[in-house]
Amino acid sequence: MQSAAAARLDAIFFALSDGTRRSILERLARGEAGVNELKEAFSITQPAISRHLKVLERARLIRRSRDAQRRPARIETHAVAEAAKWIEHYQQVWEASYQRLDLLLADELKKRKRT
Amino acid sequence: MPDKVTVTTPTDREIRVERSFDAPPDLVFEFHTKCEHVKRWLLGPPGWSMPQCEIDLRTGGRYRYVWRNDDDGTEFGVQGEFREIDAPNRIVTVERMDGCEGQAVVTTTFGARAGSTAFVITIQFDSKELRDGALGSGMTDGMSTSYDRLDDLTAAVREET
Numbered sequence: 001m002q003s004a005a006a007a008r009l010d011a012i013f014f015a016l017s018d019g020t021r022r023s024i025l026e027r028l029a030r031g032e033a034g035v036n037e038l039k040e041a042f043s044i045t046q047p048a049i050s051r052h053l054k055v056l057e058r059a060r061l062i063r064r065s066r067d068a069q070r071r072p073a074r075i076e077t078h079a080v081a082e083a084a085k086w087i088e089h090y091q092q093v094w095e096a097s098y099q100r101l102d103l104l105l106a107d108e109l110k111k112r113k114r115t
Numbered sequence: 116m117p118d119k120v121t122v123t124t125p126t127d128r129e130i131r132v133e134r135s136f137d138a139p140p141d142l143v144f145e146f147h148t149k150c151e152h153v154k155r156w157l158l159g160p161p162g163w164s165m166p167q168c169e170i171d172l173r174t175g176g177r178y179r180y181v182w183r184n185d186d187d188g189t190e191f192g193v194q195g196e197f198r199e200i201d202a203p204n205r206i207v208t209v210e211r212m213d214g215c216e217g218q219a220v221v222t223t224t225f226g227a228r229a230g231s232t233a234f235v236i237t238i239q240f241d242s243k244e245l246r247d248g249a250l251g252s253g254m255t256d257g258m259s260t261s262y263d264r265l266d267d268l269t270a271a272v273r274e275e276t
Contacts (some may be wrong), residue, residue, distance in 0.1 A: 008208045017123045017124050019127065091121070092134055093160060094122065094134070095120050095160070096159055096160050097156055097157050097158060097159055098134050098156075101136065101143075101146060101156040101157075102136065103139070104152065105136055105137065105138040105143065105146060106137070106138075108142060109138055109142070
């Protein structure tokens, strides 16, 4: 397993594990925004917004323009779709087992009710 | 139908898996700790079986799972030791994957809800690097998947980016 792939996965998982960051992504999906606009939209401090944006940027879920003063953040639609696919796959590995367990538990409960 | 499993990374060294089950904790606990049950469901994606299962459910007792890909015969496994058993509420184990360095402390809790179980596995690795390795391999706490399939997937992700 290449460590680059693992590092990427880690960055994505970490970025998406926070509710505020997910909300920021949702906001950016509707159009680019600068730190100030995001700060107002989420009522949190500018350093906090900047930290969240850094995490999202590291996971390559957003891109920020380097030149403009307000450095608007833009969602990387393709990367977000791909990350969603990755996580979905990962969760499916567990889910495949647990759906089998659901059926076995239901059977067992039925059996116990009968006796 | 219970909500689907959620997988998060609450800290640098941890993976957390959460799920609910429409059965009381004692039953969910039993289905996690008896091989006759475990072998029937803890199989990951279709195409895998568990030819070896050993569970010695007592503090200091060991467990061992081996999975086999039924198509190509690939096998891999995990082994661990029970550190704490509080049936049917909580189990703490130390676990090691075959072929991987380091180990993880795996805490499983079975929380009682109205007629259902709030199930949480927290896997704490010795280091962030080990955690990332486990995430990268897609196999943690006895959950199995095909390495080949994940390699293909990571290759695809790399190509796309």
